[in-house]
Amino acid sequence: MMNVVTAAAEAPKFADLTHHLAPEVLVRKTNPLKDIIRISWENPHLVSLANGDPHHSLYPIRRVEYEVASAADEDPVSAWRSLGASAPTQLLTSSRDADSPRLHQASLAYGHGVGLPDALRTVTALNNAYHTAPHHVATMTLGNADAITKVFRMLGSAGDYFLADEFTFGPMPIAAEAHGVKWVPVRIDSGGIIPKELERILANWDSRRGKRPHVLYAVPCGQNPTGSTLSLERRKRIYEISQKYDLIIVEDDPYYFLQYDPPSTEAHSTQTQKPFPVSFLSLDVDGRVIRIDSFSKIMAPGLRLGWITSQPAFQQHLVRFIDLSSQQPSGFPQALVSLLLDGWGLAGFDRWVRSLRLDYQRRRDFLLGLFQREVAPGGLASVDVPEAGMFLWVRVHLEKHPRFTRKAEEVVEGGRTNARELMQELFEACIRGGLLIVPATVFVLPTETGYEEEGSVHIDDRSNFLRATFAGSEETMAAGMPILGKVLKEFFADPSTARIDATSTVA
Template sequence: MPSLAAFPNDTELAEKRRLLNGIQERRDKAGKLVAGVAAACDVDQFKAPTSEKPNAKRWDSHISPESQSRPPCILKQAASHLSNPDIVSLGGGLPSSECFPFYEWSFKVPTAQHFFKDQDELEDPTVQTVTIGKHDVKAGLSEYDLSIALNYGQASGSPQIMRFITEHTELVYNPPYADWKVAPTVGSTGALEQTIRLLFDRSRGDSVLAEEYSFSTALETFVPQGIKPFGVKMDDEGLMPESMDAMLTSWDEKSRGARKPHVLYTIPSGQNPTGATQSLQRRRAIYSVCQKHDIFIIEDEPYYFIQMPPYQGNESDSVQASEDVESFLAGLVPSYLSLDIDGRVLRMDSFSKVLVPGSRLGWVTASAQIIERFLRHAEVANQGPNGMSQIMLWKLLDQTWGHEGYLKWLIALKNAYTQKRNMLLAACDKFLPKSVVSWTPPTTGMFLWLKCDPLQHPEYPARPIEEIEGEIFDQAIKTGVLCARGTWFRAEPDTPADGMFFRATYASATAEAMGTAIERFGEAIRRSYQIE
């Protein structure tokens, strides 16, 4: 398998350390962050100054008429006047914090470098108690408190958490154009729905490119909007650029029943459902095809930081005992956002897979033009993430762990998932009939894509692939195991399937449970294939 990213050299490691140190230097120079209730937020104030980067291209032709017609929210714009501390507001509908029935929140979190330890003891030194009061700002104890977080906010997010997110985005991805911005989301599913409304117009017969097997919820978001997905062929590295180029070059609207696509939706790392990860070379090739055909890219990357070493054939192999944050950052496969010289990428990030799904907090990064349109929709849709999530994650990530602590958490998380992946793969090696089932060990994410050879099935082609797949699925359910059917993820479900697949995840089950589940699934396959 080709390398995913070049091994970091001393220059790259030094650059990552410089960026880390630069965050604190900018904060010290800027002084205390003062941002009260419903404070407006412009992320440009949190970015490192730059003069050498060009601005992004304009994307007017890609923005839908619906999005172009959205005006700014008048009441949200009026709230910007509250930045003047002397103004008395009689214009907004902001309740008084005196009427909030929460006075203080406390929660326990692990200290940096003591992640994933058993923390049952109340006096465990690896656990710290974090407290948030209603009036911490007024008392001079913090930059953010419950009186601010529990009130209405802006669609652009609270300045406190958006400062951290902006710094994190610059540290990890460092977009190569100047006018990039970030906007908060209520998770990537909500972000995708807003992005679809921004870029697509059903009245003109819009279509979208995706991997031939793609995230089922994303496909279910496109179709009701009248957008027709078209699947691009894949290999072990994911989407194949030559197939995408050939499809676009020979596009015929009449036979396809849709306009030539102007947007690609892709999950480049640990792709859901196949687990494939695009190498740096693959990403550059796909980006070049997008430039050639003027394709805008939606980069959905919930699993980006779970980039693991290759599987070595043993449960205990592949787990790195220690790794510094500079090596971790420099060793990540560059994001499309990091390669994006045009501003043609909207990247979706989320805390769901790396912290807590219930936070419903993430963000998108794109050019200033795209983010401005995204925020106009958010103002009349969800008004941004809820304040409870924002202040709790800010308290953890910014005030407790800091950037370096959060990166150490991500390293520990990657190692934890590496162990779980190895356990599932070891179970597959032990229990699945390799004469009919094959798989490529994933190097990112949470999913394993199992390929069942239909040509080896005694009743194929007399019985179609979908029917055999359904039989195996039903038998597995009867024996007590659930694996997702490959047909659930097909971008073009009305076309003939050319393979039979199942998706297994190592995200939540214990090692013992995974072994039992794979043994049962192997029995279901053997029964269908009539293997003794």
């Protein structure tokens, strides 16, 4: 398998997209000592008196053992959960006394910003198995949040505009705002980003605002919070638009492996699941897609491990940033995922993620069943069935509330109704009832006004949603849905519900 250096050398000539880089990135220098580590990795025959690593014989860790689930069965997640202590396992060992102690030593030593060679080979193998991107290269990261903030920093500077879904996981846009990036919302529906809305914004951009947006941040599968998944048709159209208007697509895809079939009363099987979707990365011929993956949703979030896949020209700037900031991720999780893929093999990894999606599909269907029984009969809320991810996006039919009103015509700021205020009241009512659930207002992309199409409905008037997760236990879901049904019934029945303190916030 080719390493990152070989991949970069053999890559075709991607489009020159360096004009998308932030000014601070272009002047950032290479960490010279980290570059020496790179030289030693690429030339292991060299006698090195260069690096100041403590000698590996002085590391007070001789052996690390990881007992992990076996992935030999067709449905390993089910066996892992149901059999408890009797579930079959594999023992993975990292040891300085092994026949080949290289990985153990490397996981404890100083490293290079790109990541451990073994970990890079592991994620490159996953990229090759699930995507078509033979000339893109991988860089290890401290999970998705670290990757996203570094990519935003690489691409954005004060006064730049980025595009994103109008409802977006809040911490991500905040990360870019800190260094002066402004956000432009793109209208979405149950199928995700609406391509014609994306093109409308770009085609009608008023240059008096500043430069036209040059980055699109997208979560194409099981989008958080809406649960929407882009169809292949939409992905192709969005990529065409990105070529036409010279966009970089930041493809944040933590839920890629959690894809679901439609609800069914029949037994599900890993053998009959729909295929994994075609990613933006697989469509990328220009090198304009920067893909972000994570082990958080398929292994454990505490590993704090993921990877960025990009064209080589972007990687060198990412590595410079990493080597002068967080440095490479901890060696232990990098060693673990390397040992895990060696132990499971690609076939075992595929069985695990397919089994995992089966388990989450059961959870999704369980929560949907509870919703249909406890909430839907009242006609006060409804849901679309998510094809991926971990969330139900619950539409609250506020137009049925006895205090739902439209604002006076002379009010020009914000929405034309009191939907936002009512949703805040409902959120507080849920808390009083014993349920914590997240209102859509938390996910509204922070932005300036003036991007809406004339005559369109304001985002405040379309924030009549709640986000509920099916990632938790069945006991939690079974306790939560009856509370939601009861609170909704009482909230809609009592027109005199006390208004909440406007200063209250979501914890």
